[in-house]
Amino acid sequence: MPKAFLIDTTRCTACRGCQVSCKEWKGFPAVPTKQRGTHQNPPDLTHYNFKLVRFSEYLEGDTVKWYFFPDQCRHCIDAPCKGASSIDGSIIQDAATGAILYTEKTVKEDFETIRSACPYDIPRKDPKTKRIVKCNMCIDRVQANKLPMCVKTCALGAMNFGDRDVMLKLAAERLVAVQKDFPAAQLCDMESVSTIYLVADTPSKYHKFAVADASGAPGMTRKEMLAGLLAPLRKTTKQLQ
Amino acid sequence: MTNHFTDIANADAVLIMGSNAAEHHPIAFKWVLKAKEKGAPVIHVDPKFSRTSARSTFHVPLRSGTDIAFMGGMVKYILENELYFKEYVAEYTNSAFIVSDKFSFKDGMFSGYNAEKKVYDKSSWSFEMDGAGQVKRDPSLKNPRCVFQLLKAHYSRYDLDKVSETTGVTKENLLKVYKAFAATGKPDKAGTVLYALGWTQHTVGVQNIRLSAIIQLLLGNIGVAGGGINALRGEPNVQGSSDHAILYHILPGYHAMPHAGWANLAEYLKANTPVTKDPMSVNWWGNRPKYMVSLLKAWFGDTGTEANGFGYDWLPKAEPGEDYSYIFLFDRMYKGKVRGGFVYGTNPAQSAPNSHKVRKALENLDWMVVGELHHTETSDFWRRPGVDSKKIKTEVFMLPSAQRGEKEGSVSNSGRWLMWHYKAAEPMGQSKPMGVMAVEIMNAVRDLYKQEGGAFPEPVLNLDWPETYQPEEITKKINGYFTRDTKIGDKLYKKGQLVPGFPNLQADGSTSSYNWLYCGGYSETEGNLAKRRNLTQTPMQAKIKLFPLFSWAWPLNRRVLYNRASVDKNGNPYNPAKAVIAWQDGKWVGDVPDGPWPPMAMKGGKYPFIMTTEGHAQLFGPGREDGPMPEHYEPAETPVKSHAFSGQLSNPCMKKATSDMDLLADPGDPRFPIVLTTYSMTEHWCGGGDTRNTPPLLEAEPQLYVEMSPQLAKEKGIQNGDVVVVESIRGKVEAVAMVTVRLRPFMVQGRIVHEIGMPFCFGWTTPKCGDATNRLTSSVGDPNTTIPEYKASLVNIRKATKVTEL
Amino acid sequence: MSVSRRGFIKLLGAGTACLGLSKLGIDLGPAQAYAAGLKTEGCKEFVSICPFCACCCNTIISVRDGKIISVEGDPDYPVSGGGLCAKGAALLTMHVNKHRITKPLYRAPGSTKWVEKEWSWTIDRIARKIKETRDHDFITKDAKGRQVNRLESMFQLGSSQMDNEECALSHQMLRGLGVVHMDHQARI
Amino acid sequence: MTSPSTQPGSPSLRAIETALARAATEVPALAPLLAAFGPLFAARAELRASAPGWSGPAPALDAERFTQGVFVLAQMEHGQGFQDMSAHLAQAAQTLLPVMVQSFPAVAQELNILSEAIASGALPLEDLAAAGFGETVQVPGVGAETLAFAASELVRPFVERQAQDLLALVKDLPWRQALCPVCGNAPDMSVLRRTSDSSEFIQAHGGQRFLRCSCCASEWAYKRVSCPTCGCEDPDGLMVLRAPIRLFERADACTRCNTFILCLDTGEMVDIPDLDVAALTMLPLELQAKAQGYAPLARHPWGDL
DSSP states (O other): OOEEEEEETTTOOOOOHHHHHHHHHHTOOOOOOOOOSSSOOSSSOBTTBSOEEEEEEEEETTEEEEEEEEEOOOOOTTOHHHHHOOSTTTEEEOTTTOOEEEOGGGGGSOHHHHHHHOTTOOOEEOTTTOOEEOOOTTHHHHHTTBOOHHHHHOSSSOEEEEEHHHHHHHHHHHHHHHHHHOTTOEEETTTTOSEEEEESSOGGGTOTTSSSOGGGSSSOOHHHHHHHHHOTTOOOOBOOO | OOSOGGGGGGOSEEEEESOOHHHHOHHHHHHHHHHHHTTOOEEEEOSBOOHHHHHSSEEEOOOTTOHHHHHHHHHHHHHHTTOSOHHHHHHHBGGGBBBOTTOOEETTEETTEETTTTEEOGGGSOBOBOTTSOBOBOTTSOSTTBHHHHHHHHHTTOOHHHHHHHHOOOHHHHHHHHHHHHGGGSTTOOEEEEEOHHHHSSTTHHHHHHHHHHHHHHTTOSSSTTOSEEEOOOSTTHHHHHHTTOSTTEETTTEEOOBTTOOSHHHHHHHHOOOOOOTTOOOGGGGHHHHHHHHHHHHHGGGOOGGGGGGGGGSOOBOTTOOOSHHHHHHHHHTTOOOEEEEESOOHHHHSSSHHHHHHHHTTOSEEEEEESSOOTTTTGGGOTTOOGGGOOOEEEEEEBOOGGGSOEEEEOTTOEEEEEOOOSOOSTTOBOHHHHHHHHHHHHHHHHHHHOOSSOHHHHHSOOOSSOOHHHHHHHHHOEESSOEEETTEEEOTTOBOOSGGGOOSSSSEEOSOGGGTTSEETTTEEGGGOBOOOOOHHHHHTTOOTTBSEETTTTOSSTTGGGGBOTTSOBSSGGGOSEEEETTEEEESOOSSSOOOTTSTTOOOSOTTSTTSSBOSSOTTSTTOSSOOOOBOSSOSOSOOSSOSOOBOTTOEEOOSTTOOOOOTTOTTOOEEEEEEOOSSSOTTSHHHHTSHHHHHHSOSOEEEEOHHHHHHHTOOTTOEEEEEOSSOEEEEEEEEOTTBOOEEETTEEEOEEEEEOOOOTTSTTSOOOGGGSSOSEEOTTTOOBOTTOEEEEEEEOSSOSOO | OOOOSSOBTOOSOTTSOOOOGGGGTOOOHHHHHHHHHOOOEEEEEEEEEOSSSTTOOEEEEEEETTEEEEEEEOTTOTTTTTBOOHHHHTHHHHHSOTTSOOSOEEEOTTOSSOEEOOHHHHHHHHHHHHHHHHHHHOEEEOTTSOEEEEEEEEEEEOOTTSOHHHHHHHHHHHHHHTEEEEEOGGGO | OOOOSSOTTOOOHHHHHHHHHHHHHHOGGGHHHHHHHHHHHHHHHHHHHHSOOSOSSOOOOOHHHHHTTOOTGGGSSSOOBSOOOGGGHHHHHHHHHHHHHHHOGGGHHHHHHHHHHHHHTSSOHHHHHHHHTTOOOOBTTBOHHHHHHHHHHHHHHHHHHHHHHHHHHTTTSOOOOSSOTTTOOOEEEEEEEOOOOSOSSOOBOSOEEEEEETTTOOEEEOOSSSOTTTOOOOGGGEEEEEETTEEEEEEEEETTTTEEEEEEEOTTBSSOOOHHHHHHHTHHHHHHHHHTTOEESSOOTTOOO
């Protein structure tokens, strides 16, 4: 049975437990960071940060909107990065879980091609090993019947993981509940990804690449166009009604 | 907390002021959200929009230091719209008491002020007595000198216009809050007030809380489930360490520190034991002699006898009116009057106000002992940036301290639950629990005095002091023992037996107890009740999540303080659905009531507020240093030159240190037009010592920042992420600008006042993260507590031209 | 459905005759061999309390061979229900942390560095400093001639990190010495 | 009472099959056992799913007495216990006994005789049910132990199904005992689960302990770091036995009363296995615990090696 994440951003408080435990589990060192006028740190995903809580805020009328988005690989069902790969076996999909896994063969891939193919701008290159890296769904843990580290750590009920059908059901239930307070709530790219985000507002307000169709973001980059070309099955934002 | 954490879920409205509960007490906030799920509005009043605001029903931004104006408006709203709980106010508070005609209030000042000493003579803040020595009352509440009418008159000045122009809160928002919270004035509704350092860290800190108490009493919210005034305390055992009084002004169990004016025990007890002639008033503090003598017996054992006041004669006596708190300790240290001392698990070079002065003061010490887990800005003050270590003569001892899991003992949570933690592993390396350090050091001192004699050796040698640190033996001693065979009623207690609860403590030396409040926590039959993990409760108790058999709460396992006020005069709960106690078949059920007496209307019944002399809650509270009713005063440093309520700009009694380093900006000082507030951060704890040493947390929050509104940033030409210099009259701090809509300018007296906010967790021992924010704050404090005013200072900001700290 | 006269209350519980697996005809050889060779370890669990805020979330610390191997929230603490905030979740790291000091350190007057010392030396030296200070500065009578027995030149700050037992002793010790400058986090 | 996130008794066959497959892969030595019991567990689960629940009006419960420890069945007027399921046993036997015949060759012949006795009416169904509850019933050619084992397996799905309904009656009431809130029997298994409450804030990471009834498979919350047999809470008296290679399997032992209970830590599991399968998979650990001198609080239906 394929697995899926449900990331309920309405429950996230940006405690960053997931961000911290992800790198601790993987044994990555802290990267030197600077305060740059935001709590979001490091500024972006890195080869040592496969999970990053993104912060955004808006003043709408008299109301402050403060959004948190624990960004990570979506483990696309039909992954554009896999489609874009030129080396056999460098990007594979685990049959049991649906996890998209980057192997050591990614050393030989053209990084820009792979990164550009990703509609969510996830892949990063490890300058030391030359491998292309990203979240691997904690496949070692999942194969041992253990939850991915970010899910295990989350104390807010924001991170959920399990059989895809169970997660879809949970997602639908949560959406109905959240829509009572936030009519614009939606599930991001639910049909095409294994990391499903529940957001309370327009996805682009959370993150430029929150959904594959980045029409909400200013301008469409080459990256997005390429991603579009390479991923014909990619779905636009879906809204469950 | 008058109540406890799980009780918050019982609230019908939650007012959070001066606390960012979601970020700093996330587990407490869980119960807030449970109340919210059941329909309670959650109201967050705070200068900054935080995660607490995001999860609240609404957030109302308020200028730092104007909480009294804000709440004064609420009092007026409640009284004028008659939304108060009439029976409760009439029967259980001192609303009907007639105040002395010598009492007056004029232009912000209460009667009795001594301008030279900056203190009040409080004798005129008293009640009129009748011939029988009882307080005169007017049950109709119409007498213009009764408390109710005085209160009404006092807060009649707090109209929406004045409150709005002072606080910067729109009138619409004021009404929204007032309406939502005042709705709990009905007998079967409860509202809870949650606060933290946002209320205490002001020159009017105590009066902030006093005014919330007045609101809660008017609404009948004290003593009930889902009500009360609940401090979300930030430190691990800050409740227990306050109860055991690691504080200069009190002894364990909230007894006044002896001073030179009370030469012997009799004088001390006379001055500190209130007396009432009202037979229905319990006047619990009338028992003070029993608790004080038992404490002295615990301290001095057999050497404490009636002849030496059970050891009172040996105790240090403070100088009357003298203040020995943080601010004045560092003032004296700065002036070279302090030779040495101990710093355990705290980091004043980082967390005390006016850090420049604190750090300079430490240089004057001859010696210092630091008990810590890791190096801090305090332990290593002698090698801080910009100083020549060689010139600093201080001898410093660094004692490695055990972590919580490496020792056993009890702590008390904010809800007064006494809980045991077991020792899981041996202390790392050679580290030791602080209790071991204290015992070993004191034994070494005692040995020296035994061998060599010395200054006034009696108290040193006469202490009943253990050879080794055995925590559970101390737990028993905290509970207390019979020091000899003692008969109480029909029951004989043998020497060495544990005292079963503080009603059995005696004033004749036959009992000992380190702390009367904890007496009953260790029982001969049930053992150490702090270890209790029994979740059993009756259905009545389960309804309000009382958990009476889990751990043990002081006093006497009472979970909701003043719970006799939750029932009417016949003992029937005002809110039967969430009853705390009820009088059934001739006995109380539910929580442990405030004393065993029957309900107030019955024979032998008593007033519910047993800790006050007259048995009534104090709407008019004669005990505080700065007035019997809270009044708005601006912070010591304020952006305005005057305010709408009186000609008295700031608290006339506030405490101030007076060295050359203790400068204050003038009111409305054009050099420092911006209000600064400080706060903790989610990723780092307090001064940051623990968490800055955890690399992933430092990665997530690497450097000191200053949060400011986009409007202010624009005015100052500051871009998000720029390094700026924040400057007060006392010092400068470099920080990264975080331009955010979560802070907003305030419209105050018709003009814009900006407020900025900074965390205080970054210090120089972690390279390039920035240094103490408290270099900006001032050594001024509340007149009752001397808690420093961290929450409102005046500063200015500018873009940095050169960066040295980040 | 009729109610049986028999009491259907206890299904084959303890004490009832059980059929051994071996009698069922299953090949148990491999399982027996596996079980016999199974190495087990004994772990201990201790209820402790998170040392951050005064919610005092109870924790369960697991210990193997005297070493702390995990810290989790105690689900039976009514306040937390087993939850821990981000800081509480980092408790293991706080206990097992290379930044901790593990030996007494001493910084001599004018020195630029810390040096490690033995506990016994350290305690004796501190006791000596206390005595010197006390003997030198002890105030028996104040300016008005009143007996005051106090030592103003020595202080203690902290700590709310102390257990109740440590606080009780600490207070007793300080008053015994005559200290009046004592304060802690409750005031800041 | 707090209910576990996965309700017992609503087992999906999938959970059983996944658990069997995983266990057989991870501990190959247990393959024969798993192969034998797996089909029985599956068949029982199917029977349970189709079994009738508690019929007629719900028993009148005194919440106060319940919270004081008087379990549901003990509060019933006549104290008979579970409702008679004998009417369903003939059909159940047709489903279950052939599976058992396949799984347990050594007793196949006896089970066939039993089948015949049930089909022919030689063994009254009420007697069969009574045998499941430990009463001595004679069937020529069938050993007493075999009969008791088979009968208890036959009634078990019906008992478990009824218990689901009874447990639902008390789901909001506190129950702090070590014995089953429904039938008062002792637990033979326990589990640490992630629980979620309605709160949209901090939740437990896992580790809430539930005991599971040896008779009706009800689960109820019970406090950690305490011995369900003697109530010991002194950490020095308690010991968790684990094999380092399977840390999620524990035997929670008490050195004061020398008992233990198996415990499956599902705190960080993705798929939570069927607990019958899990308990069987923990047989090696159970044997180790016994070898170290601890006795189980209650025995599993399959008894010992």
